[in-house]
Amino acid sequence: MKIYLYFYTNYYIKPISMPRQYPKKDCVNSDCKMSFTPQRRNQLFCISQCRINHNNDKRREKNLTVYRLEKELKRNEKILMKLMASPTYKDDQIAEIFIIHEGFNFDVSSDTKLNSKTRQLIRWSHAYGIEIKDPAHKTFTIHKRNRI
Numbered sequence: 789m790k791i792y793l794y795f796y797t798n799y800y801i802k803p804i805s806m807p808r809q810y811p812k813k814d815c816v817n818s819d820c821k822m823s824f825t826p827q828r829r830n831q832l833f834c835i836s837q838c839r840i841n842h843n844n845d846k847r848r849e850k851n852l853t854v855y856r857l858e859k860e861l862k863r864n865e866k867i868l869m870k871l872m873a874s875p876t877y878k879d880d881q882i883a884e885i886f887i888i889h890e891g892f893n894f895d896v897s898s899d900t901k902l903n904s905k906t907r908q909l910i911r912w913s914h915a916y917g918i919e920i921k922d923p924a925h926k927t928f929t930i931h932k933r934n935r936i
């Protein structure tokens with residue numbers, strides 16, 4: 789409930805608001821979760837240290853995810869480089885089974901680009917990319933990026 793005390797003058801009415809009461813809530817910091825009375829409506833943490841800890845944890849988590857993705861991309865890159873030079877890579881294609889056997893991660897890519905000639909998507913792992921060549925026979929073409 790909002791309570792106003794009105795101060796009258798000849799020209800204007802100036803409301804003087806009382807400190808607002810907000811309902812209790814639980815601190816968003818998962819290590820704390822303490823019930824507290826917010827001073828502001830959008831207050832999420834009981835104390836500022838809880839906010840700092842929570843944000844540090846989130847940043848650490850994000851860095852770890854970036855680190856893991858980078859690790860997978862580097863691994864994919866190595867695999868494609870190796871396969872491209874191997875005797876199993878013939879006529880610009882290689883069977884999916886060889887790629888799977890090496891442990892290639894099909895779920896990650898650094899970027900993708902549409903091959904304007906084939907109308908297929910090249911999924912890059914940095915310098916090396918993979919593109920479906922023959923969907924019926926599950927073969928892939930490996931690309932090496934042209935350095936600009």
Ligand SMILES: [Zn+2]
Binds near residue numbers: 821834
């Ligand atoms: Zn807290």
